[in-house]
Amino acid sequence: MIVLACDLGGTRMKVGVVRDGQVLARTGIPANSKAGLVPGLPALAAAWRQLLVELQLAPRDCAGISVSFPSIVDAASGRVLAEYGKYADAMDFSLRDWARQEFNLPLAIENDARLALIGEWKFGAGRGSDDVVMITLGTGIGTSAVIQGRVLRGQHGQAGVLGGHSTVRYGGRKCSCGNVGCVEAEASTAFLAELARSDSGFAASRLAAEPTLDFAAVFRHAAAGDACAIKLRDHSLRVWGTLVVNLIHAYDPEVVVIGGGIMASADIILPATTEYVRRHAHTPWGLVRIVAGQLGDNAALVPGEWLLQEQFPDLK
Ligand SMILES: [Zn+2]
Structure with missing residues (x-):
């Protein structure tokens, strides 16, 4: 077809x-x-x-x-x-x-x-499992879930897809959706400049000289020892780790697929997230696999x- x-x-x-x-x-x-x-x-x-x-x-x-x-x-x-x-x-x-x-x-x-989740589930990194959650890390943060082979949609079409607007910081930053402390407001490209500028060390950071402030720059300067970049990187990794744990507790997946442009830094994000999940997710049945998306765009x-x-x- x-x-x-x-x-x-x-x-x-x-x-x-x-x-x-x-x-x-x-x-x-x-x-x-x-x-x-x-x-x-x-x-x-x-x-x-x-x-x-x-x-x-x-x-x-x-x-x-x-x-x-x-x-x-x-x-x-x-x-x-x-x-x-x-x-x-x-x-x-x-x-x-x-x-x-x-x-x-x-x-x-x-x-x-x-x-994108259906793509990865049927043809990519989620193949072989019928319990898959996907997170897309980019300008915004997208999420979605397949549970026991059924795509989660809900009565109003929004079930599973608002994980980026789940609260990871009570009383935190105001998000574009109306909620506060959302994943997206705490660690997404859309909010990165605002997050960086709110750090007292930003003016002295190499990030301040970047023409385009994106997560590639944050990871690059963090690796070179820039204090503000290290803080932003570690904060973001904890936010994404918290999101993965929340989604595991909500949807009971076997596999969590992480995709999106920020995953150009998968060599840092995957091991950090896997370790965060190993320490914090409650899964008495075993370990959830955390994998990178295979299909990209x-x-x-x-x-x-x-x-x-x-x-x-x-x-x-
Ligand atoms: Zn939000």
């Missing part, structure tokens, strides 16, 4: 054609998500058509469209249920109607963190066929 897949990020749309968990072709196009979804749809359709031409295929060779979306969605109805300053018009727009008109294909949509593209078959069981 050939599927047109896309992963709609805040600044890039990843666009692909996939089959049997493999990416046949892919490209990326800029996304002006603040301007909305609808203005970007012609470029998205053109990108898929170009990929199909390269593969000597046509829309009629495809079974459907799979969309990974950065918000809470209702997979059953295909509706977007919330907006966070990205693709705000999607809540009042039927992507399914658009897909029918543009390609005459059915369309399935899922939250991006959840779809493709994680939310490759399960397109799985999602379509789940949402449209009669699809051939």
